[in-house]
Amino acid sequence: MSGGANLLYMLSDSLRCARENVMTAVLTAFTIGFSLAIFAIFLFVSINLNGFISTWGDKTHVVVYVKDNVASDPEKFGESLKRVPGVNSFTYISREAALKELRDELKGHESILEGVDTNLLPASFEIKLGSAYRDSDRVRGVADNLKRLPWVDEVQYSREWVEKFASLIRFMELAALVIGVFLAAATVFIVSNTVRLAVYARREEIEIMRLIGASDTYVKVPFFMEGVMQGVVGGLISFAVLAVGRYLMLDNVPQYFRFALDVPFPAPAVFSVLVLSGVLMGVAGSLVTVGRFLKT
């Protein structure tokens, strides 16, 4: 008895059988690869958008825009702001300052502002609320009070669009999850079907092996190894698809949207997770089918 030699046999057997089924094995690997890639794209983009949102969400504050047609009198406006409950402090931002701030925030993306009328931005007050007024109901209350001031054109509290956008992101995350589950199930299904074909093609061989005393494990190992190999190749394919896809997209996506193509994890981690998931899918697909076959 020599377990090591035995394992070596099984491995060489599985390599041989993998060579015999090259075409189905390659197709399976590609299926795994593309499902993983699609899932990763969804996941990454929603993580990126989410990161973008939470940076902006921190800046929850209320902005009061001054009506265009009233004479600008920051002092007087400030006095009336102080009388609104919840207002803790405020900063006046003139039209000029607003434009400058916008330019600063879009550093590197200034092209967006080309052709924008510099007078478009109204003067405004950025208001910090007392800490007791920061939940969304109270913010709305303060905003309603501010809106009643005669010189106030519009009240924006960033929560409003942050929350709208955040719910979009949550939807995307949910979509990524649902798509991920479906893709994983579809992939396991496809893998198990290609394995079913392979098992069917080799059913006589498997039957004979069992007749001369091969254990179920002995019969399963080649298929297990095939699943592992298909999974590894599938993982590599998905990584390649993502890397090449990102490279091609980078030049064709407007600059201000490029953050969405960021890779939110270090490349080696992405690589290992992709390969590992590929192996999991490949092995699950193989073993499910072979297991079912051996039960009969």
Add this chain to the structure above:
Amino acid sequence: MIQMFHVSKSYEGSAPALSDITLNVPKGEFLFITGPSGAGKSTLLKIMFGSEAPTDGQIIIDGRNYVKIPPADLPGLRRRIGFVFQDFKLLPGKSVFENVALALKVMGVGPGDIKARVNRMLSYVKLQHRANFKPLSLSGGEQQRVAIARALVKDPAIILADEPTGNLDPALSNEIMELFKEVNNRGTTVVVATHDRRLIDLFGRRTVMLEGGRIAGQ
């Protein structure tokens, strides 16, 4: 070694292949099973081997009592039994050497050991020169001898041979039967199903006659 009590086997939609077979094959026995085609010889061997389950009755193999052999016990049982299949059951994609070697591989025998034992076995059945051939490029008799070599190579406790000389000329048949006899002399229990009266008369061993699935004579 092998005991059967009131074993019956019916395949769906046909007359019973075996009915009420009670049979004792002691350890070290050399037993012929004979009878006309369709009498149930193959079915009897398959039940002893666990590749068919009896519809009724009990079997004791190697001291273990089975109504139905549990799947987990099958590999172990089959490693102790060398079975020569009537239709050979060789792997067409593997060479003669690999086919014989597989019986040892599945038992976990090391490669050096396998090489020596397989080569020795191939020379016993006079097939050394065919070691690297694929089974389908061999004659029927040669394939049969590969099947015999695969059954014998693992030095099993029991040999079940289903028409092992069906494709061999009389001279070769005699040689193969001598081989079984030799193995039997070393203590292996041998059961040979054959309808070759000549061989039975020549070797003069205990013979069970089957007819229509029943024991018609001993």
